[in-house]
Amino acid sequence: MSVTSSTLSKILPKKYKHKKEAIAEILAAVSQNKHLVPVMDKFVFNDGTTKNLLSLSGTILMYYGGKGYNIPVSLWLDESYPRTAPICYVKPTCEMMLLPGKHVNSNGQILLPYLNDWRHTACDLHSLIQVISLTFGESLPVCLRPTKEESQSNCAAAQRHSNIYSTPEGDSYMLLRQDDGLPIQRENETCC
Incomplete structure (x- = not known):
């Protein structure tokens, strides 16, 4: 036009x-x-x-x-x-x-x-x-935007270095650790 x-x-x-x-x-x-x-x-x-x-x-x-x-x-x-x-x-x-x-x-x-x-x-x-x-x-x-495969790959790598937890609703989240070894507060946890 x-x-x-x-x-x-x-x-x-x-x-x-x-x-x-x-x-x-x-x-x-x-x-x-x-x-x-x-x-x-x-x-x-x-x-x-x-x-x-x-x-x-x-x-x-x-x-x-x-x-x-x-x-x-x-x-x-x-x-x-x-x-x-x-x-x-x-x-x-x-x-x-x-x-x-x-x-x-x-x-x-x-x-x-x-x-x-x-x-x-x-x-x-x-x-x-x-x-x-x-x-x-x-x-x-x-x-x-990362492709689904890239996102899953990044998540899988993070899982190897973190603790994975599940909620009663079936959602998974990982607990990331700071350099000092103490857990990060719950609101900063990453869902996977």
């Missing part, structure tokens, strides 16, 4: 206060990032409220260790965009695991100084995407 100013005008609701600026930035961003598309969808805020917002969803190309990777993201634009920063998330596929860290929290939200210090006259979507790409090139936000 080719994204044009006309198609964006039709899907971007009137409640967007700076529609012309937003459309210009979206067009610039998608022209440079062919795997991002504008989508109107429900955004759920932390307090549970929802709003129909436009997001740029798809993948951003980044390089890690000399290899290119496509990282799935959603960049949500609030109604006051570009006066306010986008709300950005890494959206791992079912084959991926999120790697929370300095720049991505456990919910997948992207945390960057560029977003915290957002000024609409100095910041834009295209530059944001470049910052995300460079940041993820230094610290990966996702990895491939």
Whole structure:
């Protein structure tokens, strides 16, 4: 689908206060990032409220260790965009695991100084995407989920060095030991 100013005008609701600026930035961003598309969808805020917002969803190309990777993201634009920063998330596929860290929290939200210090006259979507790409090139936000065989192999290796216990419900768990030989508290035990 080719994204044009006309198609964006039709899907971007009137409640967007700076529609012309937003459309210009979206067009610039998608022209440079062919795997991002504008989508109107429900955004759920932390307090549970929802709003129909436009997001740029798809993948951003980044390089890690000399290899290119496509990282799935959603960049949500609030109604006051570009006066306010986008709300950005890494959206791992079912084959991926999120790697929370300095720049991505456990919910997948992207945390960057560029977003915290957002000024609409100095910041834009295209530059944001470049910052995300460079940041993820230094610290990966996702990895491939281990296959069932890999998980079972890791669990079997751990079983050789741990005590295995069963619950009355039939679940198994292993008691891991710290370096000092004392058992780790129950809430830190690993189910297998």
